[in-house]
Amino acid sequence: MTRKPELLVVGGVVILAALIVAALLMRKPAIAPIQPPPASSFDAQTKLAGARVVALGDCIVCHTAKGGKPFAGGLPLATPFGTIYATNITPDVETGIGNWSLEAFTRAVRHGVSRDGHLLYPAFPYIHFTRMSDGDISAAYAYLMTREPVNASAPANELIFPLNFRPLLAFWNVLFLRPGEQAADASKDAGWNRGKLLVDGLGHCASCHSPLNAIGGEKSEHAFDGGIVDGWEAPPLNALGSAPKPWTREQLVMYLRSGRASEHGAAAGPMLPVTRDLATVPEEDVNAIAAYILSIQKAQPAVANASADAAAHGEPSPAAQRGAFLFAASCAQCHGPAAPMQSIGERPTLAFSTAVNAPTPRNTAQMILSGNGWHGEDSMNYMPAFSEVYDDRQIADLASYIRATYSQRGPWNDVEATVAKVRKENKAR
Incomplete structure (x- = not known):
């Protein structure tokens, strides 16, 4: 009986060691570096097709840090297991993919393996990109290899043990990666x-x-x-x-x-x-x-109608009543039924909002806290942030009022706790 904890420890160590050895044995070989191909080696049509592929894949979104150069990496990607920093995919030889061949690039896209053989974290969605056609992969390569080279190294990833040990990703790939181009469904157009x-x-x-x-x-x-x-x-x-x-x-x-x-x-x-x-x-x-x-739409549970909901929940909660005053002061100018922005900006009623009708108040809290930034001439999406204007309780009151007034669904629970959690998460980013 006294040896049982020791045996468990020894057994755990043996299993971990076996996993590490197996993962190391599954390490992929490096693909030899090449001299960066000149931009003139890629024809204009292929580069144009590559721009389309890269845009459809949202590559610039994840591989550009705030205030950084396009595709130069460094953007922190928060995961439940820590922070991963996006890599540099410009054609810089030292810090990017400048010495990658098309073969190396294709292996990364299809199998999640870097040119030097180390496994890429699945924050890079190779389990989806693997379905791309060879033509799309070649076009993306041509486009990226003709971007401006930027010498920029991404910060070291901050992941918990043992997920910071890359070879263990081999086992993750066995579970989730199904490599290969996607076949068409002959029964569909x-x-x-x-x-x-x-x-x-x-x-x-x-x-x-x-x-x-x-x-x-x-x-x-x-x-x-x-x-x-x-x-x-x-x-x-x-x-x-x-x-x-x-x-x-x-x-x-x-x-x-x-x-x-x-x-x-x-x-x-x-x-x-x-x-x-x-x-x-x-x-x-x-x-x-x-x-x-x-x-791919699925039938969803029915939502109670407005009268049934009102009967179930009675008068607006104290939080919703307080939120009514805040809404009149800060929101009605754009979102009130008589607001000019409803017609000029074609703003829909909040009754149709996905956030307002969601099962949790998270996105409504995010919208009030973070707003929607100014985008120059395209200002119709703009909404000011209120994180520095209202405290957690006031934002929770606003969210409760909006939910009670514009949605036919029941009130949210723990709204203030959600607001506090979202604010904390935002500050940590």
């Missing part, structure tokens, strides 16, 4: 297949819009059921047909290309830069994305 390839592959939509398991893998049985990214809830993509105002393909295309839809709202948080990229690609691509997303 070309537009649907194009949409599926963009959503499941290059666009890697499930990376944000699906929940993750304990080791950071997507729960395939809950694909597109919604997730959390950078402190924002990525709403379920398979519930758009059950929104208070069901999405149409035209509205979804407008939203994806402009960042706003007149009957639904404006993009914010991590989704906003995605719409900036999608505005640069051919509309046929976004049409295909929208058509595929609307084809």
Whole structure:
């Protein structure tokens, strides 16, 4: 009996050692560096196609730090296991991919393996990019290799043990990586297949819009059921047909290309830069994305009607009553029913807002705290931040009022605690 703890420790050490040895044996060989190919070696048509591929893959969003040079890396990517810093993918020889061959680039995209043989963290969504065609991978390579080289090294990753031991990723790949180009479904038309390839592959939509398991893998049985990214809830993509105002393909295309839809709202948080990229690609691509997303809709639980909800919840809560005064002071100018911005800016009623109708107050709290930054001439999405104006209780009161006034769903629980948590997360980034 007294030896049992010792045996457990020894057994654990043996198992860990076996895993480490096995992982080291699975290390991939390095691919020899090359001299950086001259920009003139890539034809204009291939580079143009590459720009389209890179935009559809949102590469600049993740590989550009705030205030940094495009594609030079350094952006911190927060995960439940620590912080990963995006790498430099400019054609700089020392710190980027300047000495990578197309073979090395393809292996990274399809298998998550760097040129020197070390395994890449799945924050780089190679489990989706692996489905890209060889032509798209070659085009992306041509585009990136003709960008401005930037000498910039990413900070060291800050991950917990043992996830900071890269060889263990080999076991993660066994579970979640299915390498290879995506085959077309012969029973579907070309537009649907194009949409599926963009959503499941290059666009890697499930990376944000699906929940993750304990080791950071997507729960395939809950694909597109919604997730959390950078402190924002990525709403379920398979519930758009059950929104208070069901999405149409035209509205979804407008939203994806402009960042706003007149009957639904404006993009914010991590989704906003995605719409900036999608505005640069051919509309046929976004049409295909929208058509595929609307084809995967699932029936959702029924929501009580307004009268039943009112009967169940009675008078507005004290928090909602306090929030009414704050709304009149700070929000009604744009979001009130008589506000000119409702017609001039085509702002939808908050009754259609995904955030206001969400199961939790997280995104409403984020919008009030963080707002939506100013984007020059494209100012219709602008909303000021109130994080420095109101405290946690006041923002919770505002959120409670908006929920009670504009949604037919019941009140949220623990609103102030959510606001405090979101504010803390935002400050840590």
